[in-house]
Amino acid sequence: MFFTSRQAMTSNIAWQRHGCYCLGSQQYFNMPLDKAVIGCQDDWNSLDHFDPTSDTRRLFAQFNYLRTIYGALQDGFDLVQRGNWTYQIQRPGSNGTATEMGLWSVSRAAIAGVQTLNGVFNDQVWLLFMNENVTQTYTYDCKQSLWISSPFESNTTVQNLFAPYETYTLQDSLSSFFNNSQAPWYGCLPSITMEPFSFKAFVPVDQWVPPLPALTRYVPGHDARIQVEAGSANATSLDISFEFNTPMNCDSVTNAMSFNMSSSGIGGNVTVLQSSIVCSNVTNPILPTISGASFSVWSWSATLQNVPDGILTIQLDNPASTLANATTTGVRITSTQRHWCTHERLYRLLTRSWSGRVPPPM
Amino acid sequence: MIFPQNDYNSSSFGFSNGQYTFTHCAFGADMFRYSWNFGQNWTTWSNWENVTTINSTVFDGNFWEGQHIMVQCELRFYMPSIAAS
Numbered sequence: 307m308f309f310t311s312r313q314a315m316t317s318n319i320a321w322q323r324h325g326c327y328c329l330g331s332q333q334y335f336n337m338p339l340d341k342a343v344i345g346c347q348d349d350w351n352s353l354d355h356f357d358p359t360s361d362t363r364r365l366f367a368q369f370n371y372l373r374t375i376y377g378a379l380q381d382g383f384d385l386v387q388r389g390n391w392t393y394q395i396q397r398p399g400s401n402g403t404a405t406e407m408g409l410w411s412v413s414r415a416a417i418a419g420v421q422t423l424n425g426v427f428n429d430q431v432w433l434l435f436m437n438e439n440v441t442q443t444y445t446y447d448c449k450q451s452l453w454i455s456s457p458f459e460s461n462t463t464v465q466n467l468f469a470p471y472e473t474y475t476l477q478d479s480l481s482s483f484f485n486n487s488q489a490p491w492y493g494c495l496p497s498i499t500m501e502p503f504s505f506k507a508f509v510p511v512d513q514w515v516p517p518l519p520a521l522t523r524y525v526p527g528h529d530a531r532i533q534v535e536a537g538s539a540n541a542t543s544l545d546i547s548f549e550f551n552t553p554m555n556c557d558s559v560t561n562a563m564s565f566n567m568s569s570s571g572i573g574g575n576v577t578v579l580q581s582s583i584v585c586s587n588v589t590n591p592i593l594p595t596i597s598g599a600s601f602s603v604w605s606w607s608a609t610l611q612n613v614p615d616g617i618l619t620i621q622l623d624n625p626a627s628t629l630a631n632a633t634t635t636g637v638r639i640t641s642t643q644r645h646w647c648t649h650e651r652l653y654r655l656l657t658r659s660w661s662g663r664v665p666p667p668m
Numbered sequence: 669m670i671f672p673q674n675d676y677n678s679s680s681f682g683f684s685n686g687q688y689t690f691t692h693c694a695f696g697a698d699m700f701r702y703s704w705n706f707g708q709n710w711t712t713w714s715n716w717e718n719v720t721t722i723n724s725t726v727f728d729g730n731f732w733e734g735q736h737i738m739v740q741c742e743l744r745f746y747m748p749s750i751a752a753s
Contacts, residue, residue, distance in 0.1 A: 319672045531671055568696040568743060570716045616696035
């Protein structure tokens with residue numbers, strides 16, 4: 307892998323053949339090159355990288371989706387630091403420049419009387435973020451000066467907009483919400499555990515919107531290359547599975563699936579063995595390595611038949627989640643004020659499974 | 669090519685009855701072309717075929733001994749219509 311430029315997004319072996327990076331860095335002190343110096347030994351680097359199940363892709367899709375729902379996240383200019391639980395360190399090689407470490411509490415909203423926000427909700431959103439590389443639990447007495455301050459009233463139940471979507475109920479502080487020395491009080495978080503480099507965004511639970519359905523995993527994997535021997539019993543069948551971050555309608559996923567097989571005119575049409583379809587909940591998902599990304603809760607798996615040698619593209623066109631009625635468009639508001647949004651456009655992306663097969667040597 | 673590290677294959681290139689043959693195994697390709705002189709000249713792109721027959725006279729101008737061909741394949745990926753709608 308190159309040090310100063312990026313690798314190809316499409317499948318390309320040139321970068322891998324170029325060799326591993328073997329210099330250091332004059333600009334950065336103790337640059338942790340790690341993967342860069344062994345990149346040419348990692349075959350993943352020469353595969354296609356447009357992976358629709360990528361954790362970072364899914365997380366950025368969630369960022370963008372939240373901006374459409376919460377006007378404060380899209381346009382809010384009123385950024386208020388509610389508190390910080392931080393300290394300064396000196397990193398080696400930084401020549402006296404200090405780095406601030408710890409936890410921050412920030413709220414974001416429109417400037418009242420100046421801004422008019424769009425989106426489904428226009429209220430403030432509360433953000434917590436931490437830059438320690440270890441899990442930290444912050445516990446402070448709500449009646450003491452270091453109390454973890456929220457922008458909401460006490461007794462509000464807030465819910466995280468990012469996975470795992472956990473809820474907290476805020477407790478009384480000694481800070482008056484209307485600045486008149488009496489109740490209601492500002493909400494206080496008595497304790498919070500933050501994962502390494504994690505962030506959370508809270509809204510009151512009645513303004514919480516579930517994430518759009520998204521693919522979290524595909525087996526055998528995006529751009530997987532599979533070798534089978536001609537004549538073997540399973541030479542033309544392939545087991546696949548898709549995992550999602552929300553429960554899905556099993557039949558809808560099956561019906562949404564189509565195949566495009568590039569096989570140079572050799573072989574038959576790929577079909578799903580209907581009796582092999584299994585839909586189930588994922589109880590032990592692979593957790594993403596980045597903060598806030600959603601993980602698998604539901605899976606669809608089956609066996610494909612008549613898979614010839616060549617390149618297989620699998621497309622999922624708008625399968626329905628069981629969370630919402632997928633055929634409605636726009637935002638549907640139920641009587642309980644839970645806001646469910648359609649995911650009509652979500653699956654307009656390709657899931658490419660490059661199933662390659664080579665014959666035995668002649 | 670599914671496994672691009674395995675891109676050298678002497679067994680694909682054969683000779684019988686005064687003609688050379690190349691047996692393709694990059695399944696999935698739509699077009700191919702080949703060069704008989706290490707990339708100086710290429711044929712025009714042709715539709716995929718299982719076996720390509722190459723007349724031995726195409727190698728006549730080469731000053732070296734032995735024959736070698738380089739084959740390039742092209743996959744035409746069509747964006748599904750759903751992407752454009």
